[in-house]
Amino acid sequence: MRLAPYETRQIDVASMQNCKVIPPGAHWASVTLTTDRLPDEIVAVAASFDDSLKYGSQTPFSDQLASLWAGGHWQYDALHDSIITAGNGGTKPTLAAFTLFYNQGTQKYQLQQALQPGEQMWMDIGKLIRENIPDKDGKTLPADLTTGSYELRDLTNKGVGTLFEGKVIYDKTYGHVVYGCAACCGWANPALWYNPIGVPFQGSTEDGVTAWYPCESEYDDISSNFYSNWSSNNTSVATVDTYGFHTGVAVGSTTSQTHGYYQTNNAHERCPNLYCTPSGGVNTTPVISSISPTRGLINATTQVTINGKGLLGGHINTPAAIQVQNITTATNTQIVFDAVIASTAETGNNAGAIYVTVSGQDSNKEDFYVQVPTTLNVLSSQVISMSSYCVNPGTNVYGILLAIHYQVLDQATPATAINSASMEPQEEVKNLVVSGFSNGDPVPNWNDIGPDAYPATSKVTDANGQYWDAPLGICWPSGFTSFSVTQTVTVLVGGTRYPVSGNARTNNWSGGPSTSPGTGNITNGNDVSQSH
């Protein structure tokens, strides 16, 4: 139909029913009025009166689309019923959620329905209660429920919603009808997710737009409203695609921005859309993909290899007690250097201790664990020849000699091997008692465990942090009933003894009897027990 300026035109729905344009039995309908004019140039009002024109109702049409409608009071009892509608006013399908709140908002009843463009969902509260219709979770409304509140939510679209809403409460006795007055909700303060955003060199990071949603006191992602509008100010540093994915092209800095509309939270003005252009910094950063090893011995030097991208010309950052020396490789993909770990270094995990700075841009930060020699693990033990390693290697020697292979472990839980050739195991051996007779302390002060005549012994550990203790045992010129002795072991690194308190290991050796030459046994009561 065509309306002249200020013309009012009445559309008689009852006559449509009489002409069967609308089914005669229809009692309620949702009416959509479409115009090509600007908002509020056409004002529509639905009205219904009885024959006497004494009883009637009117309700204005709503032209507002929103993603959330928060509705107030609904009512259902013997005299009242409430009908709530929601429709998709957008151009794409959307998923609408309808929620009834009751018992002072402590409980809720939820329905969901996919709506095609122009399609509506229709909720007769009385029918939902009367017919015990279950919600999406199988929950039904209490039969004695009479009032509550509601909301309609567009689950597909945020930023600019596509749902319109309508509600009436009618009085069955007096024919009084009250129309709904749900309020729209919108967003405030849109901003980029990150500012600046860090983009790994030759890698990708997604950015988007978030905005404050006062109706639910939360930040919402409204990025989809800003798709296809992203741009970078320097594409030789970083590019950005339709969806806000930034790709690092070269290490450096630039800015990026996007633009779009979002629905404001001005309910008095029915949440109008507002245009905005959020922007922020973009930092393309060097990337560390791995460091090896990730652990190093305290008070010693560990060669560390950093692998990654965009590392060329980079400065290696470490804690003050871990100095960088002797950089032997420095390429775009690899840096090799000596990490000189001081005795004052923080032991254990140094979170984010190592990173690379290129052109003012910091890479990701990697942890580095400073190891302290703390315990010794027995790898193997074996009986060795007494004739070769006793001071008086005559044929009538009693006792037993062992060679024990140890691994130095750190303080971690579980303990981890220290792969370093910079450790000097030392021992004290005290309180040798043979057949009940005290012989004093064979090794009263800290003394190197190696090297000696036994092959494979050495002053320091091998590159795996392992060493041999041999010969270990007793060579005695006569038979004995028993022996015992206490061996404590610590580890020197760079002249400092570890662990700082206590010992790396205490072996309480014991054995006997040895009643004939070349026989004997020995145990530490723990992980070594041998005899011959």
Add this chain to the structure above:
Amino acid sequence: MLRFSTIVLVALSIGVAVLGQEQGPDPYSMKFVQNNLRIALASGGGEWAGAGKGFQRLGDAVSIALVKILSEQDLRNPDVVRRFLPIIRQSFSYPSAISVEADKDPKVTLFLLGDLEQRVSESALRQQIHETISFIKQQTQK
């Protein structure tokens, strides 16, 4: 007597020069040598094998410690000499393990053994001393 006193003086001067590099609770390893000599004497030649490698690292310093530990009377006692000869032998059994370079040179040891060889009357023990001297010369010849 005069001859032995000369050895002691030489030993002391060398010991200070060489072992002075090691600052510790027992810079001359006297306690270590004394303890293990005591074990050998008490048991008739017994040892905790871990001590043997200690001697191997000391080399000539073992004799310095013996001179400082033992009295003149001890050095005349065949039983005592018999017990420390294997220890001296052990101290040069693995010359590459000797920690201090100067202690790889058996100067003090050969002085001590030469003096003992002259002084002991027991022929079997003198033979033992002679064999020990030969062993050490063989181990340290360049």
